[in-house]
Amino acid sequence: MSKFDEKVALYKQFMDDRNLRSNTELLAAVTKGLGPSIYKADAETVSGSDAKELATVKNNFLIKKLGLEDSAALDEAIEEVIEKIGKSERKKYRAVVYYMLMKKFDKEAVYGF
Numbered sequence: 001m002s003k004f005d006e007k008v009a010l011y012k013q014f015m016d017d018r019n020l021r022s023n024t025e026l027l028a029a030v031t032k033g034l035g036p037s038i039y040k041a042d043a044e045t046v047s048g049s050d051a052k053e054l055a056t057v058k059n060n061f062l063i064k065k066l067g068l069e070d071s072a073a074l075d076e077a078i079e080e081v082i083e084k085i086g087k088s089e090r091k092k093y094r095a096v097v098y099y100m101l102m103k104k105f106d107k108e109a110v111y112g113f
Contacts, residue, residue: 007031007038011095018085022099029111030102031095033065038095046092048082061098066107077104 001009008028015022037043047053057078062068081100085092102108 003039004031007095011093011099014091014093015096015099020084020096020100023113026102026108026111026113027095027099029113030099033111034095034098044094045090046082046094046097048085048087048092054078057097057101062101062105066102066105066110068105068107077101080104 008024008031011027011031012022012024015027031038046057054075058070058074062074062077063070068074078097078101081097081104082092084100085096102110
């Protein structure tokens with residue numbers, strides 16, 4: 001199993017452990033879009049309490065990648081995803097956060113699904 005496949009399996013298990021439904025192929029596509037950042041401990045996760053980090057998720061993923069318009073709904077969606085994962089969860093994997101946001105806004109087409 002490649003390191004990439006191991007990461008996808010880790011994220012899938014993380015979601016399964018929290019009863020968060022996921023499509024493995026789509027999760028792999030989101031993970032692949034993150035490039036080498038998934039192999040760096042700090043970049044692999046999202047800090048749910050860091051305003052700068054959440055702004056990065058909003059600007060770089062929701063607005064630039066998914067093509068959404070800046071609005072309060074984006075901030076609310078990020079907060080909702082953080083809540084679903086669990087505010088106390090230390091490892092909020094970026095691939096999982098992005099996957100959940102992509103599903104929330106029905107943007108599977110961005111990844112060819």
